[in-house]
Amino acid sequence: MKRPTALPARPKTGACFMFFAKQSILPNIPIPIRKGSSGGIGKTNNMDEKVKQYIDEQKSPQKEVISAVRKIFFKTIKNCEEKYGWGVIALCGGKFYLATMKDRVHIGFSIVGLDKKEIEPLEGSGKTMRHIKIPDLKSIDKPRLKKLIKLVDKKAKCIKC
Numbered sequence: 001m002k003r004p005t006a007l008p009a010r011p012k013t014g015a016c017f018m019f020f021a022k023q024s025i026l027p028n029i030p031i032p033i034r035k036g037s038s039g040g041i042g043k044t045n046n047m048d049e050k051v052k053q054y055i056d057e058q059k060s061p062q063k064e065v066i067s068a069v070r071k072i073f074f075k076t077i078k079n080c081e082e083k084y085g086w087g088v089i090a091l092c093g094g095k096f097y098l099a100t101m102k103d104r105v106h107i108g109f110s111i112v113g114l115d116k117k118e119i120e121p122l123e124g125s126g127k128t129m130r131h132i133k134i135p136d137l138k139s140i141d142k143p144r145l146k147k148l149i150k151l152v153d154k155k156a157k158c159i160k161c
Contacts, residue, residue, distance in 0.1 A: 050084035061136045062100040068140060069098055069107060076149045095156050096149070097129070106131040109148060110156040118151060 047055075055066055066089070073080055073091055080092045088099035088108075097108035108131040111119050121144075122130030132148070134140055 048083055051082055051089055054084055054089060058100050062105050064137055065105040065134050065140070066098055066100065068137060069105065069134070069145070072140075072142060072145055073149060076146050077153050080153075092153060095152055099131075101133075104133045104135040106133055107145070109152045111152075113155050113157040114152070118155070121148070 055063060058066060070082070070089075073096065077092060082089060082091050084090070085094070086097065088097045090097050095110040097106075099106045099108065108129045109122060110128060111122065111126070111130050112128050119130060122132060124130040132145075
């Protein structure tokens with residue numbers, strides 16, 4: 001097979017990039033796949049330096065909430081990449097975000113591809129992202145959070161694709 005002379009533009013990060021790598025549309029051209037701080041296997045001890053700095057700068061209880069929610073994400077979605085972007089922690093190619101506010105943590109969810117009924121439990125008025133608010137560790141409803149994470153991971157679409 002003849003190798004193309006001009007390579008088509010490829011996305012650089014996120015779920016979109018993984019799509020191109022899996023499709024093998026460019027034969028014999030190695031495509032690097034950047035694994036997030038979880039290493040793709042649910043571990044959280046090799047986090048990105050910017051993510052670590054962001055978490056370290058937070059006050060209590062936001063710092064503890066962010067850490068607990070990250071663990072839930074990495075246990076729920078095994079190949080979730082994490083990076084610092086938009087001034088917050090972005091997860092799974094931008095389908096989710098973790099942001100600290102003055103007295104709480106917001107967990108953002110992509111709503112592109114979700115039904116109206118599935119969007120109802122989320123707060124905010126964004127066209128592509130909505131959130132839930134978590135003021136402290138006691139407020140984390142693990143079963144509800146895991147259910148939302150699985151739903152969004154399965155149904156939400158990557159806008160950058």
